[in-house]
Amino acid sequence: MARSTPAQVARLDREDPLAHKREAFDIPEGVIYLDGNSLGALPRGVASRLADVVSRQWGQSLIRGWNEHDWIDLPARVGDKIARLIGAERGSVVAADSTSINLFKVLAAALKMRPGRKVILSDSGNFPTDLYMAQGLAALLASGHELKVVPPEDVAAAIDETVAVTMITEVDYKTGRRHDMRALTKRAHEAGALAIWDLAHSAGAFPVDLAGAEADFAVGCGYKYLNGGPGAPAFLYVAPRHRDAVEPPLTGWMGHAAPFAFDLDYRPAEGVNRMRVGTPPVISLSALDAALDVFADVDMRALREKSVSLCELFIAEVEARCPDLALASPREAALRGSQVSFRCDFGYPLMQALIARGVIGDFRAPDIVRFGFAPLYLSYRDVFRAAEVLEEIILTRAWDREKFKKKAKVT
Amino acid sequence: MARSTPAQVARLDREDPLAHKREAFDIPEGVIYLDGNSLGALPRGVASRLADVVSRQWGQSLIRGWNEHDWIDLPARVGDKIARLIGAERGSVVAADSTSINLFKVLAAALKMRPGRKVILSDSGNFPTDLYMAQGLAALLASGHELKVVPPEDVAAAIDETVAVTMITEVDYKTGRRHDMRALTKRAHEAGALAIWDLAHSAGAFPVDLAGAEADFAVGCGYKYLNGGPGAPAFLYVAPRHRDAVEPPLTGWMGHAAPFAFDLDYRPAEGVNRMRVGTPPVISLSALDAALDVFADVDMRALREKSVSLCELFIAEVEARCPDLALASPREAALRGSQVSFRCDFGYPLMQALIARGVIGDFRAPDIVRFGFAPLYLSYRDVFRAAEVLEEIILTRAWDREKFKKKAKVT
Structure with a gap:
């Protein structure tokens, strides 16, 4: 050049x-x-948003803030702002927890949807925490699941009928090498596998087209190109076609069909909301929410x-x-x-x-x-x-x- | 009266x-x-702390903040402040994730330590999310675990040799009824079971004596009596005697022995740090940290x-x-x-x-x-x-x- x-x-x-x-x-x-x-x-908008959330929303509304400021729906509102950036359908993304924990949720759910298959396929260019979470899940399940890690260039060829799910980070954190999401997802589906995409280095960096690629699940990070601040909440995507089939492994009250009924038995909420777990982190979600406003007209x-x-x-x-x-x-x-x-x-x-x-x-x-x-x-x-x-x-x-x-x- | x-x-x-x-x-x-x-x-200290964390620590230090402000060790520093309030040994508590997710971690670890036993014992006065998380874990493990829920007054009598772990919230969220942590833990240990305590309505409300009661694990909430703000990070305790035996189910990079070596294989960190998962939520942890300063001389x-x-x-x-x-x-x-x-x-x-x-x-x-x-x-x-x-x-x-x-x- x-x-x-x-x-x-x-x-x-x-x-x-x-x-x-x-x-x-x-x-x-x-x-x-x-x-x-x-x-x-x-x-710039984050500092003033947080000052307002802390001093007015929390300090003045106190417990009433859950209603007065609709804190309960923050994960979905922030999720919808992210959805636009990653080509996801409205209502298919929630902002919650960390990327690692969200990966655990979608990976466990995906394995449950492919009960006969034991291979989780990933590559050596994946960010290590994704591999660690898969190793931990396989050890926990103790039912013969195997994390298979191949070089990035060998992923497509390694997708066969033993693979339950491909778990791939689109952009390599070391080299910036970008996988072909559409082609690999297609290849996974042809082999009967599901495709999970980690968008840690994609969301906010370029347009992603989850729906167009027919990705099954995705997770991503709030503190890189989305600018949500150190350790910001992460996000999670479930393709609308799977929304009723997904069995969450982390079944917290915020993923319950009626959290405030305080039933003793778990019943999953509708759609992607069932992937929520605990009380939403209002302060850090608000920082991410303000950060995403910068993208509104981009x-x-x-x-x-x-x-x-x-x-x-x-x-x-x-x-x-x-x-x-x-x-x-x-x-x-x-x-x-x-x-x-x-x-x-x-x-x-x-x-x-x-x-x-x-x-x-x-x-x-x-x-x-x-x-x-x-x-x-x-x-x-x-x-x-x-x-x-x-x-x-x-x-x-x-x-x-x-x-x-x-x-x-x-x- | x-x-x-x-x-x-x-x-x-x-x-x-x-x-x-x-x-x-x-x-x-x-x-x-x-x-x-x-x-x-x-x-009062929270607003100014957050303004500083956002504008100076994040805004000015940017990525250097991890070193300059020691963000990486915030979960342990905040954990030590909580430890004093709940009678926990220094270095045995981390602040992280939500109460629900922390419960999942310690419950899965406890079940692994009692492989022959299948009963998780809790009571109907427990906060529902704890019960839901246990139900979800049992479904995920698919190896015959059963959540047994008895009335609060029947817990002691229900502890027998089938029980792997008791999972009890010390203070009932509806009535304020307080269990006898020392007696129930002793009873659990006599039956060969482990004892998990949820301190959501205890921490910061009165002195807890985890070490004195010989509790095995505990979790608790950052946003109730600890005043960490809506959806504040929660905390997790592992008794020092279990620190090397505990196998975390959520094996994220922050629980790795060497997170920055970026190895492809998971190796657990020392002690309670292995129960950390993703990148620490610096902003919300800082709010909780500032809130805990109020307790310093109490x-x-x-x-x-x-x-x-x-x-x-x-x-x-x-x-x-x-x-x-x-x-x-x-x-x-x-x-x-x-x-x-x-x-x-x-x-x-x-x-x-x-x-x-x-x-x-x-x-x-x-x-x-x-x-x-x-x-x-x-x-x-x-x-x-x-x-x-x-x-x-x-x-x-x-x-x-x-x-x-x-x-x-x-x-």
């Missing part, structure tokens, strides 16, 4: 139909934030176009400026999410030096530097400048002069 | 060693809040003394003033939590009329009016006045002049 001039970059920003969205976020001075794939930036195709342009600009500039870095992401945009990764032997000190200069990405062992591109708050100028800083650091080997200690980081 | 004079009530308030704690809460003008057993009142015995005095004052005044109301709670303080309930044929409109006058309790079908007594923000004057208002409403049958519609309310 060709290099860009500063003038060309400035023009891209001037013509960016999403440029005004930057104002909806509170980004620190001097920071170019390329880690929204790990923790999204703070939407054309997801325009978002994807900008995401692709930002990624292409970055790849072109970095490859031209930094020959030490080897692209770890697919070169073809259609095969990528909204993230670009490079392999580099000195990736760890390089990333620490970048962060010290305000360009925030992250590092994944053994040698991956990751950069996430959130089109709502990044400009082309940001991306161009990030490549410049990267080049300066490598040219001066800045990390030799600084001490960087190894520390853990999240997702 | 004898009636009190206003002068006696004023004296109780003057001599109340916890009276100053009222200032730590933001209670609406004109409200006497007797529903802290359902949703605790707002501690002598839990003094809290219990005040709780008993408030309840006794209320019972004496109501029984003298309102002969239509029949005490539904145990008369003996040692058998009650921090809640007083009455039965009354016109309980629903009565409670609506009370709420309309700013005295907030709640109603549970078919005929229970509930009043919770949170000693940190209630005065004796509040309680005396609540009884006066109750009497006025009954004398004037205030609800005949007003229309009250039946609506759902939480816990």
Whole structure:
């Protein structure tokens, strides 16, 4: 790909139909934030929403808040806002719990729908917690289920009549490699299996089409591209055709047909609501709800176009400026999410030096530097400048002069 | 019990060693809040803490917040604050997920520790979600487990060698009746069973002594007497003697021995941390953390003394003033939590009329009016006045002049 001039970059920003969205976020001075794939930036509306929820809704309404502010239906209201971004039918998504726990719910429900089959098929590019949850469920069930983990490129070929369910994360958290949801779901269905999709690195990053792909179940994360804040509630999708067949494994009172009847016996609620469990986390759901308002008028195709342009600009500039870095992401945009990764032997000190200069990405062992591109708050100028800083650091080997200690980081 | 004079009530308030704690809460003008057993009142420190967590910790630190603000260890830090209130050993409690989900975790782990036994013993005074979760787990395991629900007074006699685990809520959400944790746990252990305690209506309401009672597991709620806000994270206790034997059923990355190694295989973390699942909900955990700071210098015995005095004052005044109301709670303080309930044929409109006058309790079908007594923000004057208002409403049958519609309310 060709290099860009500063003038060309400035023009891209001037013509960016999403440029005004930057104002909806509170980004620190001097920071170019390329880690929204790990923790999204703070939407300006969140602080005032939380102040209102805490001081007025909770503080003044107290217990009456459940009625006065309809807290009970927050999971469905937030779910519907997410549904639009992921191509889900209205009423098919709830926001609740964590991605891991939601995965457990849909995986257990899916296995129950394929009683004769014992294989849960996943791939080594899946985020580890998904694999752990499947291992834990298989151990709990103690009925011969097996988690089969193949390389990402072998998933399609590994789908056979032994597979009960495919459990795939659409976008690889390390490389940004994107699976073909439609093709793999079709292949799963042809083999009689169900398809669960983890949209952790998809939702809010580009338009997803769950209904079009005929996905059976999906889960995803509220704190990455959806910007719901650290540890925000996650979400869960059940295809409407399965809504009455699904048997939830975590049968809490909020998934009961009549929670306030306080019956002693469980009866599942209608549809996806039966996948709710405990009392909804009103404060953190409200933060996510406010964050999603930023998406209300966003054309997801325009978002994807900008995401692709930002990624292409970055790849072109970095490859031209930094020959030490080897692209770890697919070169073809259609095969990528909204993230670009490079392999580099000195990736760890390089990333620490970048962060010290305000360009925030992250590092994944053994040698991956990751950069996430959130089109709502990044400009082309940001991306161009990030490549410049990267080049300066490598040219001066800045990390030799600084001490960087190894520390853990999240997702 | 004898009636009190206003002068006696004023004296109780003057001599109340916890009276100053009222200032730590933001209670609406004109409200006497007797529903802290359902949703605790707002501690003043929460709003400023959340503003800081959102705007500075998340907004400015962004992904660096995990290290800079040690978000990763929030569940353990909050857990240790709760541990002091419930007589748990340091490092034995984590704050996470919902009460329902935490119950699932400890129940599944307990059943695994008693493989030959199939009975989960509970009672009809348990909060329904606990029963539902047990039903769901038994259905999921499909290996012959049975939830046996007996009347509360029959629990001790029903503990026999078929029982794998007793799953009991210490304080009945309807009547405030309190089980003898020490005696029932001893009985369970004598029969070779394990004991799980749900402290939803205990934690923060009076001193609990989990270690002294030799409880095996416990769970509890963050949004009742702990005042963590609507849908606050719940907590979970594992007795230190079981810490290495416990096999978690929900094996998420935050319960992994090395979450940031991103291994493909699950290995449990040390101790109670293995019961963590997904990314911690930093915003809602921070609200709970700030709420718990109010308890930091509270002598839990003094809290219990005040709780008993408030309840006794209320019972004496109501029984003298309102002969239509029949005490539904145990008369003996040692058998009650921090809640007083009455039965009354016109309980629903009565409670609506009370709420309309700013005295907030709640109603549970078919005929229970509930009043919770949170000693940190209630005065004796509040309680005396609540009884006066109750009497006025009954004398004037205030609800005949007003229309009250039946609506759902939480816990």
